[in-house]
Amino acid sequence: MPWCTQWLRHRCRDCCTPHRDHHPGASCPSAVAAQFRIPATRRASVSDHTSRWRRRKPDDRRLRPDPPPDEHRFLQRLHDIRHLLSGEWTWDVLVALLDKPLQYTKLLDTIRSLDNDTGWPSRKHRHLQDSQLNRTLRRLEQGELVKRTREAAFPYHTTYEISLAARELLVAASSLVLWAEDYGDLLDRVRQRRKEDVSD
Known part of the structure:
Protein backbone atom coordinates (compact mmCIF):
# COMPACT_ATOMS: atom_id res chain seq x y z
CA MET A 1 0.00 0.00 0.00
CA PRO A 2 1.49 3.42 -0.92
CA TRP A 3 2.66 5.50 2.04
CA CYS A 4 0.13 8.25 1.24
CA THR A 5 -2.78 5.78 1.39
CA GLN A 6 -1.44 4.44 4.68
CA TRP A 7 -1.30 7.96 6.04
CA LEU A 8 -4.90 8.75 5.09
CA ARG A 9 -6.01 5.53 6.77
CA HIS A 10 -3.59 5.82 9.65
CA ARG A 11 -5.18 6.11 13.09
CA CYS A 12 -3.68 8.17 15.84
CA ARG A 13 -1.98 5.97 18.37
CA ASP A 14 -3.07 8.41 21.09
CA CYS A 15 -6.77 8.94 20.33
CA CYS A 16 -7.53 6.20 17.73
CA THR A 17 -9.10 8.81 15.46
CA PRO A 18 -8.39 8.51 11.72
CA HIS A 19 -6.07 11.32 10.70
CA ARG A 20 -8.44 12.14 7.88
CA ASP A 21 -11.01 13.06 10.55
CA HIS A 22 -8.87 15.44 12.56
CA HIS A 23 -5.88 17.68 12.09
CA PRO A 24 -2.76 15.69 13.03
CA GLY A 25 -0.72 18.80 13.57
CA ALA A 26 -3.16 20.08 16.18
CA SER A 27 -4.11 16.89 18.01
CA CYS A 28 -1.28 14.42 17.70
CA PRO A 29 1.77 15.81 15.88
CA SER A 30 3.98 13.13 17.40
CA ALA A 31 2.04 10.38 15.62
CA VAL A 32 2.34 12.09 12.24
CA ALA A 33 6.02 12.82 12.84
CA ALA A 34 6.55 9.13 13.55
CA GLN A 35 4.69 8.20 10.37
CA PHE A 36 7.13 10.33 8.37
CA ARG A 37 10.07 8.93 10.36
CA ILE A 38 10.99 12.20 12.05
CA PRO A 39 13.61 11.48 14.77
CA ALA A 40 12.24 11.61 18.30
CA THR A 41 14.58 14.48 19.15
CA ARG A 42 12.87 16.63 16.52
CA ARG A 43 9.22 15.68 17.19
CA ALA A 44 8.79 18.27 19.93
CA SER A 45 9.85 20.94 17.44
CA VAL A 46 7.33 19.67 14.89
CA SER A 47 4.66 19.78 17.58
CA ASP A 48 5.55 23.33 18.59
CA HIS A 49 5.36 24.57 15.01
CA THR A 50 2.08 22.85 14.14
CA SER A 51 0.02 22.86 17.33
CA ARG A 52 -0.92 26.54 17.00
CA TRP A 53 -2.77 25.83 13.77
CA ARG A 54 -6.24 24.36 14.03
CA ARG A 55 -8.04 22.56 11.26
CA ARG A 56 -11.01 24.66 10.17
CA LYS A 57 -14.13 22.58 9.80
CA PRO A 58 -15.98 23.16 6.50
CA ASP A 59 -19.28 23.80 8.32
CA ASP A 60 -17.87 26.30 10.82
CA ARG A 61 -16.40 29.43 9.26
CA ARG A 62 -15.73 30.99 12.63
CA LEU A 63 -12.81 28.69 13.37
CA ARG A 64 -9.66 30.31 12.06
CA PRO A 65 -5.92 29.84 12.68
CA ASP A 66 -4.34 32.06 15.26
CA PRO A 67 -3.16 35.22 13.47
CA PRO A 68 0.59 35.24 12.83
CA PRO A 69 2.51 37.71 15.02
CA ASP A 70 4.06 39.41 12.00
CA GLU A 71 2.05 39.49 8.77
CA HIS A 72 5.01 40.67 6.71
CA ARG A 73 7.17 37.78 7.90
CA PHE A 74 4.30 35.33 7.39
CA LEU A 75 3.90 36.49 3.78
CA GLN A 76 7.65 36.40 3.21
CA ARG A 77 7.84 32.79 4.40
CA LEU A 78 5.02 31.81 2.05
CA HIS A 79 6.99 33.29 -0.85
CA ASP A 80 10.14 31.54 0.38
CA ILE A 81 8.34 28.20 0.32
CA ARG A 82 6.94 28.87 -3.14
CA HIS A 83 10.42 29.54 -4.54
CA SER A 163 16.75 15.35 4.10
CA LEU A 164 15.23 15.77 7.55
CA ALA A 165 14.04 19.22 6.48
CA ALA A 166 12.16 17.63 3.57
CA ARG A 167 10.50 15.09 5.87
CA GLU A 168 9.32 17.85 8.17
CA LEU A 169 8.12 19.76 5.11
CA LEU A 170 5.95 16.79 4.13
CA VAL A 171 4.55 16.68 7.67
CA ALA A 172 3.56 20.34 7.30
CA ALA A 173 2.13 19.66 3.83
CA SER A 174 -0.19 17.03 5.30
CA SER A 175 -2.39 19.88 6.58
CA LEU A 176 -2.75 21.18 3.02
CA VAL A 177 -3.65 17.69 1.81
CA LEU A 178 -6.41 17.52 4.41
CA TRP A 179 -7.70 20.90 3.24
CA ALA A 180 -7.71 19.61 -0.36
CA GLU A 181 -9.66 16.53 0.75
CA ASP A 182 -12.30 18.77 2.35
CA TYR A 183 -12.52 21.07 -0.68
CA GLY A 184 -12.23 18.50 -3.44
CA ASP A 185 -15.36 19.82 -5.19
CA LEU A 186 -13.91 23.33 -5.27
CA LEU A 187 -10.66 22.03 -6.76
CA ASP A 188 -12.56 20.08 -9.42
CA ARG A 189 -14.45 23.22 -10.46
CA VAL A 190 -11.29 25.33 -10.60
CA ARG A 191 -9.43 22.63 -12.55
CA GLN A 192 -12.22 22.54 -15.14
CA ARG A 193 -12.25 26.35 -15.49
CA ARG A 194 -8.48 26.41 -16.00
CA LYS A 195 -8.78 23.78 -18.73
CA GLU A 196 -11.47 25.82 -20.46
CA ASP A 197 -9.33 28.96 -20.30
CA VAL A 198 -6.41 27.14 -21.90
CA SER A 199 -8.58 25.68 -24.67
CA ASP A 200 -10.12 29.08 -25.59
Missing part, protein backbone atom coordinates in the same frame (compact mmCIF):
# COMPACT_ATOMS: atom_id res chain seq x y z
CA LEU A 84 11.99 26.62 -2.67
CA LEU A 85 9.45 24.20 -4.14
CA SER A 86 9.28 25.63 -7.64
CA GLY A 87 9.41 23.14 -10.48
CA GLU A 88 7.00 20.81 -12.21
CA TRP A 89 8.36 17.59 -10.67
CA THR A 90 9.45 18.71 -7.19
CA TRP A 91 6.68 16.98 -5.24
CA ASP A 92 6.98 13.81 -7.34
CA VAL A 93 10.64 13.47 -6.39
CA LEU A 94 10.08 14.12 -2.68
CA VAL A 95 7.24 11.60 -2.48
CA ALA A 96 9.18 8.97 -4.43
CA LEU A 97 12.12 9.28 -2.01
CA LEU A 98 10.06 9.25 1.17
CA ASP A 99 10.14 5.49 1.74
CA LYS A 100 13.85 4.93 1.09
CA PRO A 101 16.90 6.29 -0.77
CA LEU A 102 17.01 5.44 -4.47
CA GLN A 103 19.58 5.34 -7.20
CA TYR A 104 18.97 7.64 -10.14
CA THR A 105 17.56 5.04 -12.54
CA LYS A 106 15.28 3.55 -9.90
CA LEU A 107 14.04 7.01 -8.95
CA LEU A 108 13.27 7.80 -12.58
CA ASP A 109 11.42 4.49 -13.02
CA THR A 110 9.47 4.99 -9.77
CA ILE A 111 8.17 8.40 -10.82
CA ARG A 112 7.36 7.19 -14.31
CA SER A 113 5.37 4.28 -12.87
CA LEU A 114 3.02 6.66 -11.05
CA ASP A 115 -0.06 8.29 -12.53
CA ASN A 116 1.42 11.67 -13.39
CA ASP A 117 -1.72 13.13 -14.95
CA THR A 118 -2.70 15.71 -12.33
CA GLY A 119 -5.57 17.01 -14.44
CA TRP A 120 -4.19 20.55 -14.23
CA PRO A 121 -3.25 22.24 -17.51
CA SER A 122 -0.07 23.64 -15.91
CA ARG A 123 1.58 20.20 -16.13
CA LYS A 124 3.17 20.28 -19.55
CA HIS A 125 4.58 16.75 -19.51
CA ARG A 126 3.11 13.50 -18.24
CA HIS A 127 6.28 11.51 -18.86
CA LEU A 128 9.32 12.58 -16.82
CA GLN A 129 12.34 13.07 -19.05
CA ASP A 130 15.89 12.38 -17.94
CA SER A 131 16.91 16.02 -18.34
CA GLN A 132 13.92 17.19 -16.25
CA LEU A 133 14.83 14.86 -13.39
CA ASN A 134 18.44 16.07 -13.48
CA ARG A 135 17.35 19.71 -13.20
CA THR A 136 14.88 18.91 -10.43
CA LEU A 137 17.46 17.00 -8.39
CA ARG A 138 20.04 19.78 -8.74
CA ARG A 139 17.49 22.33 -7.56
CA LEU A 140 16.45 20.17 -4.59
CA GLU A 141 20.09 19.55 -3.65
CA GLN A 142 20.69 23.29 -3.78
CA GLY A 143 17.66 23.76 -1.54
CA GLU A 144 18.99 21.11 0.91
CA LEU A 145 15.86 18.99 0.52
CA VAL A 146 17.64 16.09 -1.21
CA LYS A 147 21.04 14.63 -0.38
CA ARG A 148 23.25 13.01 -3.01
CA THR A 149 25.70 10.27 -2.02
CA ARG A 150 28.25 8.79 -4.41
CA GLU A 151 29.97 5.52 -3.51
CA ALA A 152 33.73 5.71 -3.22
CA ALA A 153 34.35 2.34 -4.89
CA PHE A 154 33.55 1.12 -8.40
CA PRO A 155 30.90 1.09 -9.91
CA TYR A 156 30.39 4.44 -8.12
CA HIS A 157 26.62 4.27 -7.66
CA THR A 158 24.91 7.54 -6.78
CA THR A 159 22.03 7.47 -4.30
CA TYR A 160 19.50 10.17 -3.53
CA GLU A 161 17.58 10.59 -0.28
CA ILE A 162 15.42 13.30 1.23
Whole structure:
Protein backbone atom coordinates (compact mmCIF):
# COMPACT_ATOMS: atom_id res chain seq x y z
CA MET A 1 0.00 0.00 0.00
CA PRO A 2 1.49 3.42 -0.92
CA TRP A 3 2.66 5.50 2.04
CA CYS A 4 0.13 8.25 1.24
CA THR A 5 -2.78 5.78 1.39
CA GLN A 6 -1.44 4.44 4.68
CA TRP A 7 -1.30 7.96 6.04
CA LEU A 8 -4.90 8.75 5.09
CA ARG A 9 -6.01 5.53 6.77
CA HIS A 10 -3.59 5.82 9.65
CA ARG A 11 -5.18 6.11 13.09
CA CYS A 12 -3.68 8.17 15.84
CA ARG A 13 -1.98 5.97 18.37
CA ASP A 14 -3.07 8.41 21.09
CA CYS A 15 -6.77 8.94 20.33
CA CYS A 16 -7.53 6.20 17.73
CA THR A 17 -9.10 8.81 15.46
CA PRO A 18 -8.39 8.51 11.72
CA HIS A 19 -6.07 11.32 10.70
CA ARG A 20 -8.44 12.14 7.88
CA ASP A 21 -11.01 13.06 10.55
CA HIS A 22 -8.87 15.44 12.56
CA HIS A 23 -5.88 17.68 12.09
CA PRO A 24 -2.76 15.69 13.03
CA GLY A 25 -0.72 18.80 13.57
CA ALA A 26 -3.16 20.08 16.18
CA SER A 27 -4.11 16.89 18.01
CA CYS A 28 -1.28 14.42 17.70
CA PRO A 29 1.77 15.81 15.88
CA SER A 30 3.98 13.13 17.40
CA ALA A 31 2.04 10.38 15.62
CA VAL A 32 2.34 12.09 12.24
CA ALA A 33 6.02 12.82 12.84
CA ALA A 34 6.55 9.13 13.55
CA GLN A 35 4.69 8.20 10.37
CA PHE A 36 7.13 10.33 8.37
CA ARG A 37 10.07 8.93 10.36
CA ILE A 38 10.99 12.20 12.05
CA PRO A 39 13.61 11.48 14.77
CA ALA A 40 12.24 11.61 18.30
CA THR A 41 14.58 14.48 19.15
CA ARG A 42 12.87 16.63 16.52
CA ARG A 43 9.22 15.68 17.19
CA ALA A 44 8.79 18.27 19.93
CA SER A 45 9.85 20.94 17.44
CA VAL A 46 7.33 19.67 14.89
CA SER A 47 4.66 19.78 17.58
CA ASP A 48 5.55 23.33 18.59
CA HIS A 49 5.36 24.57 15.01
CA THR A 50 2.08 22.85 14.14
CA SER A 51 0.02 22.86 17.33
CA ARG A 52 -0.92 26.54 17.00
CA TRP A 53 -2.77 25.83 13.77
CA ARG A 54 -6.24 24.36 14.03
CA ARG A 55 -8.04 22.56 11.26
CA ARG A 56 -11.01 24.66 10.17
CA LYS A 57 -14.13 22.58 9.80
CA PRO A 58 -15.98 23.16 6.50
CA ASP A 59 -19.28 23.80 8.32
CA ASP A 60 -17.87 26.30 10.82
CA ARG A 61 -16.40 29.43 9.26
CA ARG A 62 -15.73 30.99 12.63
CA LEU A 63 -12.81 28.69 13.37
CA ARG A 64 -9.66 30.31 12.06
CA PRO A 65 -5.92 29.84 12.68
CA ASP A 66 -4.34 32.06 15.26
CA PRO A 67 -3.16 35.22 13.47
CA PRO A 68 0.59 35.24 12.83
CA PRO A 69 2.51 37.71 15.02
CA ASP A 70 4.06 39.41 12.00
CA GLU A 71 2.05 39.49 8.77
CA HIS A 72 5.01 40.67 6.71
CA ARG A 73 7.17 37.78 7.90
CA PHE A 74 4.30 35.33 7.39
CA LEU A 75 3.90 36.49 3.78
CA GLN A 76 7.65 36.40 3.21
CA ARG A 77 7.84 32.79 4.40
CA LEU A 78 5.02 31.81 2.05
CA HIS A 79 6.99 33.29 -0.85
CA ASP A 80 10.14 31.54 0.38
CA ILE A 81 8.34 28.20 0.32
CA ARG A 82 6.94 28.87 -3.14
CA HIS A 83 10.42 29.54 -4.54
CA LEU A 84 11.99 26.62 -2.67
CA LEU A 85 9.45 24.20 -4.14
CA SER A 86 9.28 25.63 -7.64
CA GLY A 87 9.41 23.14 -10.48
CA GLU A 88 7.00 20.81 -12.21
CA TRP A 89 8.36 17.59 -10.67
CA THR A 90 9.45 18.71 -7.19
CA TRP A 91 6.68 16.98 -5.24
CA ASP A 92 6.98 13.81 -7.34
CA VAL A 93 10.64 13.47 -6.39
CA LEU A 94 10.08 14.12 -2.68
CA VAL A 95 7.24 11.60 -2.48
CA ALA A 96 9.18 8.97 -4.43
CA LEU A 97 12.12 9.28 -2.01
CA LEU A 98 10.06 9.25 1.17
CA ASP A 99 10.14 5.49 1.74
CA LYS A 100 13.85 4.93 1.09
CA PRO A 101 16.90 6.29 -0.77
CA LEU A 102 17.01 5.44 -4.47
CA GLN A 103 19.58 5.34 -7.20
CA TYR A 104 18.97 7.64 -10.14
CA THR A 105 17.56 5.04 -12.54
CA LYS A 106 15.28 3.55 -9.90
CA LEU A 107 14.04 7.01 -8.95
CA LEU A 108 13.27 7.80 -12.58
CA ASP A 109 11.42 4.49 -13.02
CA THR A 110 9.47 4.99 -9.77
CA ILE A 111 8.17 8.40 -10.82
CA ARG A 112 7.36 7.19 -14.31
CA SER A 113 5.37 4.28 -12.87
CA LEU A 114 3.02 6.66 -11.05
CA ASP A 115 -0.06 8.29 -12.53
CA ASN A 116 1.42 11.67 -13.39
CA ASP A 117 -1.72 13.13 -14.95
CA THR A 118 -2.70 15.71 -12.33
CA GLY A 119 -5.57 17.01 -14.44
CA TRP A 120 -4.19 20.55 -14.23
CA PRO A 121 -3.25 22.24 -17.51
CA SER A 122 -0.07 23.64 -15.91
CA ARG A 123 1.58 20.20 -16.13
CA LYS A 124 3.17 20.28 -19.55
CA HIS A 125 4.58 16.75 -19.51
CA ARG A 126 3.11 13.50 -18.24
CA HIS A 127 6.28 11.51 -18.86
CA LEU A 128 9.32 12.58 -16.82
CA GLN A 129 12.34 13.07 -19.05
CA ASP A 130 15.89 12.38 -17.94
CA SER A 131 16.91 16.02 -18.34
CA GLN A 132 13.92 17.19 -16.25
CA LEU A 133 14.83 14.86 -13.39
CA ASN A 134 18.44 16.07 -13.48
CA ARG A 135 17.35 19.71 -13.20
CA THR A 136 14.88 18.91 -10.43
CA LEU A 137 17.46 17.00 -8.39
CA ARG A 138 20.04 19.78 -8.74
CA ARG A 139 17.49 22.33 -7.56
CA LEU A 140 16.45 20.17 -4.59
CA GLU A 141 20.09 19.55 -3.65
CA GLN A 142 20.69 23.29 -3.78
CA GLY A 143 17.66 23.76 -1.54
CA GLU A 144 18.99 21.11 0.91
CA LEU A 145 15.86 18.99 0.52
CA VAL A 146 17.64 16.09 -1.21
CA LYS A 147 21.04 14.63 -0.38
CA ARG A 148 23.25 13.01 -3.01
CA THR A 149 25.70 10.27 -2.02
CA ARG A 150 28.25 8.79 -4.41
CA GLU A 151 29.97 5.52 -3.51
CA ALA A 152 33.73 5.71 -3.22
CA ALA A 153 34.35 2.34 -4.89
CA PHE A 154 33.55 1.12 -8.40
CA PRO A 155 30.90 1.09 -9.91
CA TYR A 156 30.39 4.44 -8.12
CA HIS A 157 26.62 4.27 -7.66
CA THR A 158 24.91 7.54 -6.78
CA THR A 159 22.03 7.47 -4.30
CA TYR A 160 19.50 10.17 -3.53
CA GLU A 161 17.58 10.59 -0.28
CA ILE A 162 15.42 13.30 1.23
CA SER A 163 16.75 15.35 4.10
CA LEU A 164 15.23 15.77 7.55
CA ALA A 165 14.04 19.22 6.48
CA ALA A 166 12.16 17.63 3.57
CA ARG A 167 10.50 15.09 5.87
CA GLU A 168 9.32 17.85 8.17
CA LEU A 169 8.12 19.76 5.11
CA LEU A 170 5.95 16.79 4.13
CA VAL A 171 4.55 16.68 7.67
CA ALA A 172 3.56 20.34 7.30
CA ALA A 173 2.13 19.66 3.83
CA SER A 174 -0.19 17.03 5.30
CA SER A 175 -2.39 19.88 6.58
CA LEU A 176 -2.75 21.18 3.02
CA VAL A 177 -3.65 17.69 1.81
CA LEU A 178 -6.41 17.52 4.41
CA TRP A 179 -7.70 20.90 3.24
CA ALA A 180 -7.71 19.61 -0.36
CA GLU A 181 -9.66 16.53 0.75
CA ASP A 182 -12.30 18.77 2.35
CA TYR A 183 -12.52 21.07 -0.68
CA GLY A 184 -12.23 18.50 -3.44
CA ASP A 185 -15.36 19.82 -5.19
CA LEU A 186 -13.91 23.33 -5.27
CA LEU A 187 -10.66 22.03 -6.76
CA ASP A 188 -12.56 20.08 -9.42
CA ARG A 189 -14.45 23.22 -10.46
CA VAL A 190 -11.29 25.33 -10.60
CA ARG A 191 -9.43 22.63 -12.55
CA GLN A 192 -12.22 22.54 -15.14
CA ARG A 193 -12.25 26.35 -15.49
CA ARG A 194 -8.48 26.41 -16.00
CA LYS A 195 -8.78 23.78 -18.73
CA GLU A 196 -11.47 25.82 -20.46
CA ASP A 197 -9.33 28.96 -20.30
CA VAL A 198 -6.41 27.14 -21.90
CA SER A 199 -8.58 25.68 -24.67
CA ASP A 200 -10.12 29.08 -25.59
